[in-house]
Amino acid sequence: MRSADQAGPAGSAGSESLLKPVEAHLSDILATVRPLAPIELDLEQSLGATLAEEVSAPVPLPPFDNSAMDGYAVRADDISEVPVTLPVIDDVAAGSDELRAVGPGHAVRIMTGAPLPAGADTVVPVEWTDGGTVSVRINRSAEPGNAIRRAGEDVQAGEVVLKPGTLIGAAQLGIMAGVGRRRVLARPRPRVVVIATGAELVEPGGQLGPGQIWDSNSFTLTAAVREAGGEAFRAGAVGDDPAVLLDRLDTDLVRADAIITSGGVSMGAYEPVKEALSPLGTVRFEKVAMQPGMPQGFGVLGDDQVPIFALPGNPVSSFVSFVLFVRPALDKMRGLPAGMPESVTACVTGSLRSPAGRRSYLRGVLAADGTVSPVHGQGSHQLAALASANALIMVPEDVTEVPAGAEVEVIRL
Numbered sequence: 001m002r003s004a005d006q007a008g009p010a011g012s013a014g015s016e017s018l019l020k021p022v023e024a025h026l027s028d029i030l031a032t033v034r035p036l037a038p039i040e041l042d043l044e045q046s047l048g049a050t051l052a053e054e055v056s057a058p059v060p061l062p063p064f065d066n067s068a069m070d071g072y073a074v075r076a077d078d079i080s081e082v083p084v085t086l087p088v089i090d091d092v093a094a095g096s097d098e099l100r101a102v103g104p105g106h107a108v109r110i111m112t113g114a115p116l117p118a119g120a121d122t123v124v125p126v127e128w129t130d131g132g133t134v135s136v137r138i139n140r141s142a143e144p145g146n147a148i149r150r151a152g153e154d155v156q157a158g159e160v161v162l163k164p165g166t167l168i169g170a171a172q173l174g175i176m177a178g179v180g181r182r183r184v185l186a187r188p189r190p191r192v193v194v195i196a197t198g199a200e201l202v203e204p205g206g207q208l209g210p211g212q213i214w215d216s217n218s219f220t221l222t223a224a225v226r227e228a229g230g231e232a233f234r235a236g237a238v239g240d241d242p243a244v245l246l247d248r249l250d251t252d253l254v255r256a257d258a259i260i261t262s263g264g265v266s267m268g269a270y271e272p273v274k275e276a277l278s279p280l281g282t283v284r285f286e287k288v289a290m291q292p293g294m295p296q297g298f299g300v301l302g303d304d305q306v307p308i309f310a311l312p313g314n315p316v317s318s319f320v321s322f323v324l325f326v327r328p329a330l331d332k333m334r335g336l337p338a339g340m341p342e343s344v345t346a347c348v349t350g351s352l353r354s355p356a357g358r359r360s361y362l363r364g365v366l367a368a369d370g371t372v373s374p375v376h377g378q379g380s381h382q383l384a385a386l387a388s389a390n391a392l393i394m395v396p397e398d399v400t401e402v403p404a405g406a407e408v409e410v411i412r413l
């Protein structure tokens with residue numbers, strides 16, 4: 001249901017009216033980040049990179065006519081009447097280079113992938129024979145061309161197999177190897193350094209003292225970077241001292257195409273990220289019209305203008321911020337299409353509440369039947385609830401209540 005007093009994204013009362021729309025924040029980010037420059041990568045390092053050249057085949061694939069099955073290469077005319085027994089004059093395995101031609105009345109035992117000997121025009125699978133090695137009894141005839149893979153059937157010589165802008169996955173990497181490429185020009189996976197801030201943070205595995213919690217954000221965000229195709233370095237947690245953070249950033253900038261911090265961006269007395277970066281004048285701290293994830297910092301650092309995402313510390317807030325802002329930025333850095341995450345329409349099984357003037361991203365479980373069920377525990381600190389969800393349910397800025405059964409837009413996680 002639309003709230004009567006809300007006109008739009010920033011339409012709520014008081015300080016909430018200064019909130020920046022989600023789309024505006026993303027478009028500021030996308031206007032700042034640049035696709036990474038292409039570099040030469042060894043094929044084995046190219047998974048997840050984005051191709052920056054055309055890849056073509058220097059030779060046809062397959063390069064030669066070969067057998068699709070283990071069996072016997074023969075002349076189709078010789079097996080038009082079956083059963084028939086033929087002498088086996090040779091044995092060819094894949095990789096064989098000395099081939100005897102198949103004369104009339106002859107058979108050659110042949111393996112899958114082996115070159116078709118001259119003279120043969122068909123292959124009889126071993127299952128249609130007695131499997132003989134000196135002579136073979138063939139029980140079924142075969143048409144010319146049976147079980148033969150022709151040269152160039154996959155790719156012609158000179159044919160383009162991959163275009164610039166293609167994301168290199170396993171199959172793409174495979175075809176590059178298949179056409180003999182060892183190095184490839186591609187935009188690499190962005191190197192992203194993840195730093196958590198907070199004096200209360202303890203590395204998982206360590207003992208918790210009073211008032212302490214285990215650092216989960218640096219793990220979540222590092223994993224999220226990897227899932228998003230980046231190369232992530234978890235720099236771990238720094239405390240609440242802005243000078244320590246600046247030192248850390250100084251060290252990390254040299255190896256980073258982007259930096260993510262978590263925590264220290266709201267209104268408290270100890271906000272190291274805000275305190276360290278605000279004076280530089282290149283990072284802005286703003287309130288975005290969303291829940292969770294309202295406090296956001298974004299800007300650039302150093303001579304190379306390395307983008308920095310200063311995400312809020314609440315675990316769900318930092319993750320949702322990643323999905324909405326960092327992932328599209330990484331897409332752009334990779335040379336891929338970048339924008340708001342795609343959504344699908346689903347029918348919500350329970351009622352929802354949302355603050356006026358902020359777009360909610362509530363955690364839910366999207367089912368195959370097109371329904372989405374909100375999970376129990378919608379607080380920004382409720383990481384277990386996030387871990388049980390597979391979708392974010394969006395409630396627009398001017399909607400404060402959604403009844404069960406309503407249609408909602410949902411982002412798959």
Ligand SMILES: Nc1nc2c(c(=O)[nH]1)N[C@H]1C(S)=C(S)[C@@H](COP(=O)(O)OP(=O)(O)OC[C@H]3O[C@@H](n4cnc5c(N)ncnc54)[C@H](O)[C@@H]3O)O[C@H]1N2
Nearest residue numbers: 196198215216217218263264265266267294312313314317
């Ligand atoms: N007076 C106000 N207080 C707060 C506001 C506000 O507008 N006015 N905004 C709230 C919102 S919304 C959020 S979100 C948080 C953001 O706070 P910070 O980014 O400054 O983050 P912290 O204060 O450092 O931490 C918040 C919360 O998250 C826990 N945390 C932090 N880092 C980690 C980590 N690496 N792993 C696990 N948990 C972490 C931290 O212990 C806090 O509980 O501010 C609100 N306050």
Ligand code: MOO
Nearest residue numbers: 292293294317380
């Ligand atoms: O908006 Mo803060 O990011 O959760 O609670």
